[in-house]
Amino acid sequence: MPKNINKITLVADVGGTNTRIALARNGSIDSTSIKRYANREFDSLHAVIKQYCETLSVDQITASCVAIAGPVENGTGRLTNLNWAMDQTGLKQVTGAETVAIINDLQAQAYALQDLPNSAFEKVLSSPAPHQEPLRHSTKLVIGVGTGCNAALALTDASGVRVPASETGHIGLPVRSQDDLDLALYLQKQHGFASVEHVLAGSGLETVYRYFAKTAGQAHNLSAQQIMAVMATESDPVARKTVQITVRLLAQLCADLALIHLPYGGIYLVGGVARALAPYLQRYEFATAFYAMGRFTQTMERFEIALVHDDYAALTGCANALHGLRG
Amino acid sequence: MPKNINKITLVADVGGTNTRIALARNGSIDSTSIKRYANREFDSLHAVIKQYCETLSVDQITASCVAIAGPVENGTGRLTNLNWAMDQTGLKQVTGAETVAIINDLQAQAYALQDLPNSAFEKVLSSPAPHQEPLRHSTKLVIGVGTGCNAALALTDASGVRVPASETGHIGLPVRSQDDLDLALYLQKQHGFASVEHVLAGSGLETVYRYFAKTAGQAHNLSAQQIMAVMATESDPVARKTVQITVRLLAQLCADLALIHLPYGGIYLVGGVARALAPYLQRYEFATAFYAMGRFTQTMERFEIALVHDDYAALTGCANALHGLRG
Numbered sequence: 001m002p003k004n005i006n007k008i009t010l011v012a013d014v015g016g017t018n019t020r021i022a023l024a025r026n027g028s029i030d031s032t033s034i035k036r037y038a039n040r041e042f043d044s045l046h047a048v049i050k051q052y053c054e055t056l057s058v059d060q061i062t063a064s065c066v067a068i069a070g071p072v073e074n075g076t077g078r079l080t081n082l083n084w085a086m087d088q089t090g091l092k093q094v095t096g097a098e099t100v101a102i103i104n105d106l107q108a109q110a111y112a113l114q115d116l117p118n119s120a121f122e123k124v125l126s127s128p129a130p131h132q133e134p135l136r137h138s139t140k141l142v143i144g145v146g147t148g149c150n151a152a153l154a155l156t157d158a159s160g161v162r163v164p165a166s167e168t169g170h171i172g173l174p175v176r177s178q179d180d181l182d183l184a185l186y187l188q189k190q191h192g193f194a195s196v197e198h199v200l201a202g203s204g205l206e207t208v209y210r211y212f213a214k215t216a217g218q219a220h221n222l223s224a225q226q227i228m229a230v231m232a233t234e235s236d237p238v239a240r241k242t243v244q245i246t247v248r249l250l251a252q253l254c255a256d257l258a259l260i261h262l263p264y265g266g267i268y269l270v271g272g273v274a275r276a277l278a279p280y281l282q283r284y285e286f287a288t289a290f291y292a293m294g295r296f297t298q299t300m301e302r303f304e305i306a307l308v309h310d311d312y313a314a315l316t317g318c319a320n321a322l323h324g325l326r327g
Numbered sequence: 328m329p330k331n332i333n334k335i336t337l338v339a340d341v342g343g344t345n346t347r348i349a350l351a352r353n354g355s356i357d358s359t360s361i362k363r364y365a366n367r368e369f370d371s372l373h374a375v376i377k378q379y380c381e382t383l384s385v386d387q388i389t390a391s392c393v394a395i396a397g398p399v400e401n402g403t404g405r406l407t408n409l410n411w412a413m414d415q416t417g418l419k420q421v422t423g424a425e426t427v428a429i430i431n432d433l434q435a436q437a438y439a440l441q442d443l444p445n446s447a448f449e450k451v452l453s454s455p456a457p458h459q460e461p462l463r464h465s466t467k468l469v470i471g472v473g474t475g476c477n478a479a480l481a482l483t484d485a486s487g488v489r490v491p492a493s494e495t496g497h498i499g500l501p502v503r504s505q506d507d508l509d510l511a512l513y514l515q516k517q518h519g520f521a522s523v524e525h526v527l528a529g530s531g532l533e534t535v536y537r538y539f540a541k542t543a544g545q546a547h548n549l550s551a552q553q554i555m556a557v558m559a560t561e562s563d564p565v566a567r568k569t570v571q572i573t574v575r576l577l578a579q580l581c582a583d584l585a586l587i588h589l590p591y592g593g594i595y596l597v598g599g600v601a602r603a604l605a606p607y608l609q610r611y612e613f614a615t616a617f618y619a620m621g622r623f624t625q626t627m628e629r630f631e632i633a634l635v636h637d638d639y640a641a642l643t644g645c646a647n648a649l650h651g652l653r654g
Contacts, residue, residue, distance in 0.1 A: 071626075139491060151587070159486045164466060164588070170623045171583040175502040176511070176521070184503070193621025194503070256498040260478070260587060261491070294520025296497045299398075 009063040010053075010095050011318035013105060014045055016069055016081035016147040020312065021052045023061075024319035034312060045084045049094045064097040065318035067108035069147060072165060077102040080148055101321055103163075108317030109270050109308070110142045110152035110163040115316050116308065124269065124281055125290065125305035129298070138265030141257060142308075143168075145250065146271030149197040149204075153261050161320065169197035174252035183245060186211050199249050202273055205242060212241045228276045244284045247277055251289035258303050259296060267305045270313070278307050336390040337380075337422050338645035340432060341372055343396055343408035343474040347639065348379045350388075351646035361639060372411045376421045390426040391418055392645035394435035396474060399492060404429040407475055428648055430490075435644030436597050436635070437469045437479035437490040442643050443635065451596065451608055452617065452632035456625070465592030468584060469635075470495075472577065473598030476524040476531075480588050488647065496524035501579035510572060513538050526576050529600055532569060539568045555603045571611045574604055578616035585630050586623060594632045597640070605634050 011029070013020045016039075023033040035052055042048045045066070053059070066086055068077030076087040091100040103111075140154040149169030155162045173184045173194045187194035190207065198204050202224040209227050213220040216238055222230070230236040231243055254267055269278070281287075291300045338356070340347045343366075350360040362379055369375045372393070380386070393413055395404030403414040418427040430438075467481040476496030482489045500511045500521045511521035517534065518525055525531050529551040536554050540547040543565055549557070557563040558570055581594055596605070608614075618627045 153491075155482075155489065155491060157489065162482065162484065162489070164480075164482060166589060167586040167623065167626065170620065170626075171586050172501050172503055172579065172620075174499050175508065176499055178508065178512075181502065181505065181508045185505075191621055193619065193623075195621060195623075252499065257587075259494040259498050260584075262493060292520065293497065293499075294518055294522060296494065296520075296522075299494065299497075 008058065008061055009065065009319060009322055010049070010058070010061045010097065011064070011315045011322075012045075012049060012066045013108060013312075013314035013318065014039075014066060014068050014077075014079060014084070014086075015105065016079065019045065019048045020315060021049065022312070022315045023056070023058060024315075027319050027323045029312070029315050029319060034315070039082055039084070045079075045086050046090060046094050053095070059096065061095045061097045063099040063322050064091055064095040065101040065103065065108075065322045066091060067103050067105040067314045067318050069105045071167060072102050072104050075102060077104070099322065103318070103321055104150065104152065104165055105314055106142055106144045106150040106152035106270075107163040107165060108314035108321065109144060109268075110140065110154040110317065111161060111320040112310075112313040112317035113140050113142065113154055113268060114156075114161060115320065116310055116313055120308055120310040120313070121268070121306040122278070122309060123304065123306050124278055125287055125303075127302055127304040129301040130304070139261060139263045140265040140268065141261050141263035142268045142270055143254060143257065143274070144271040145200045145269065145274040145277070147202055149200040151257055153263070154265075156265075163321070168257065169200070170195045172196070173199060174249060174256055176252055179245065180249065183208065183211060196249075196253055199246060200253065200273065205246060205273065208246060209238060209242045212238045224273065224276075231280070243277065243280050247280055247284035247286050248289045250274075250277065251286045254305065255290050255293055255300060258300065259293070264302055267303055268308050269305065270308045275307060275309070335385065335388055336392065336646060336649055337376070337385070337388045337424065338391070338642045338649075339372075339376060339393045340435060340639075340641035340645065341366075341393060341395050341406060341411070341413075342432065343406065346372065346375045347642060348376065349639070349642045350383070350385060351642075354646050354650045356639070356642050356646060361642065366409060366411070372406075372413050373417060373421050380422070386423065388422045388424045390649050391422040391424040392428040392430065392435075392649045393418060394430050394432040394641045394645050396432045398494060399429050399431050402429060404431070426649065430645070430648055431477065431479065431492055432641055433469055433471045433477040433479035433597075434490040434492060435641035435648065436471060436595075437467065437481040437644065438488060438647040439637075439640040439644035440467050440469065440481055440595060441483075441488060442647065443637055443640055447635055447637040447640070448595070448633040449605070449636060450631065450633050451605055452614055452630075454629055454631040456628040457631070466588060466590045467592035467595065468588050468590035469595045469597055470581060470584065470601070471598040472527045472596065472601040472604070474529055476527040478584055480590070481592075483592075490648070495584065496527070497522045499523070500526060501576060501583055503579055506572065507576065510535065510538060523576075523580055526573060527580065527600065532573060532600065535573060536565060536569045539565045551600065551603075558607070570604065570607050574607055574611035574613050575616045577601075577604065578613045581632065582617050582620055582627060585627065586620070591629055594630055595635050596632065597635045602634060602636070
């Protein structure tokens with residue numbers, strides 16, 4: 001038996017809709033091993049992983065890391081948008097791995113940053129006054145806006161990368177104006193609390209659209225995809241208002257998180273909604289809102305913001321997270 | 328020459344008003360060496376440290392760490408409320424130390440937490456459902472409200488404690504209601520931006536008092552000390568309104584930071600304004616505002632909040648920070 005068979009790890013990225021699974025050897029994803037499964041065809045995450053292992057006839061997995069789109073507490077991850085959970089004992093059983101880890105999907109994105117190719121990054125805000133520290137040693141921040149919203153900080157030092165857990169999507173909406181507050185009070189009525197995720201997520205876009213449609217005396221309900229589709233045709237003023245305030249609130253969130261975490265290594269936007277909003281950042285003055293931090297405007301100019309285009313980044317992040325745990 | 332003379336370190340806590348300096352041996356503060364200086368009697372931080380070294384006839388300092396109440400960038404710390412700065416070269420020159428570090432004073436507070444006696448902590452909010460992780464491995468968050476406002480996260484793992492830098496005091500005020508927004512719009516007019524520190528600081532209390540006095544058709548100007556003094560006599564409705572909204576905004580800040588950082592090892596309030604507000608947290612429903620996070624109320628119940636009573640904690644933190652750098 002070749003010695004490196006002991007280094008096979010199974011990594012999985014469990015989103016609200018799909019689960020992606022792959023094998024990694026010595027910390028690198030084997031791209032031929034990547035498979036994607038529709039969650040609705042399975043009863044549980046165990047069943048998905050079991051089918052993957054049977055399909056690929058892998059049985060020498062020594063380590064496994066699963067990234068879950070939901071909170072992880074005491075080693076148990078719970079998917080926010082589906083009644084699936086996975087704990088360390090269950091992951092050991094289904095994979096046969098001795099070393100296992102369950103992390104949040106945004107943590108996985110942050111663990112991946114160091115290994116993504118330059119082509120995976122699209123700059124959306126350049127830094128007029130870059131920070132002087134070497135970027136590879138600096139702090140990086142991932143902000144995810146997709147099915148849900150969250151953020152993850154990647155801290156690098158001599159001992160490696162560390163990514164603390166977070167529930168940033170559930171903090172209060174960053175309200176700066178009467179327009180913001182009017183929306184927040186509407187969300188409070190709907191949800192009992194106006195959180196960031198009630199706006200910055202697919203369902204959030206839909207809620208904000210309903211809010212402006214109602215204000216305009218209409219009763220339209222559009223899906224997030226439909227909202228972004230009519231935006232492209234420029235035919236719907238309600239969609240424009242929706243995207244405009246969403247872009248500004250995203251900028252205000254990015255600005256607050258920038259001062260909280262000081263990510264001089266960059267802010268990285270990930271997720272389907274972030275990608276859909278990206279073409280509208282300039283038109284709706286994302287930069288103006290991001291820099292409008294009073295006497296800290298100069299500090300804000302140190303931060304770069306990029307969009308990440310890599311559907312499999314979380315798998316790389318899972319492999320890196322395991323490497324950190326063992327190394 | 329005894330060998331441990333090589334382990335003498337000089338630590339300093341530089342606030343807006345006073346500088347405290349001490350010697351540490353093998354990571355422990357020598358309490359007989361603590362001296363306190365009024366900044367106004369000196370031209371520079373160099374002059375304060377020089378006088379300390381001359382007074383104590385110390386000349387075998389191998390390491391030094393200075394905590395500054397202001398931002399530290401590229402190794403240079405700048406005091407926010409006084410035109411003093413210190414860089415690593417300057418600190419090496421004045422102390423003769425080979426290993427030096429300049430950190431923010433809140434970072435020093437966070438580095439100190441692990442070594443403070445139980446008597447230094449006064450619980451202000453118990454956790455109805457404590458987190459199950461062993462506390463000593465958990466993440467802790469310090470929130471400072473004094474001359475200024477900031478926060479510092481203490482992350483513990485096998486390699487020790489790590490405290491990233493932050494400028495949390497300069498994020499947007501956590502606005503949740505029309506009352507909050509009215510105050511924020513007033514602060515925007517005054518300062519160009521409504522930051523947390525424009526309320527949660529000594530000068531912030533004074534600004535909020537002026538705001539409510541003006542709203543009530545009065546033209547009173549009270550100092551922060553006077554505001555807290557009239558609070559104790561319960562004679563001034565403007566002071567009551569000031570403390571009430573300040574307590575609620577502190578709770579809203581604590582709640583947002585709790586979900587951002589998940590400090591299951593506790594939230595620790597430090598600083599003179601935090602201590603002055605502490606007796607009013609219950610009356611003005613701090614807990615109600617802290618828990619009011621929609622479906623994340625249960626998560627909020629995992630967090631404990633304590634007030635720190637230890638004027639010399641930052642010195643201990645400086646010694647620990649150096650220990651981490653070298654160890």
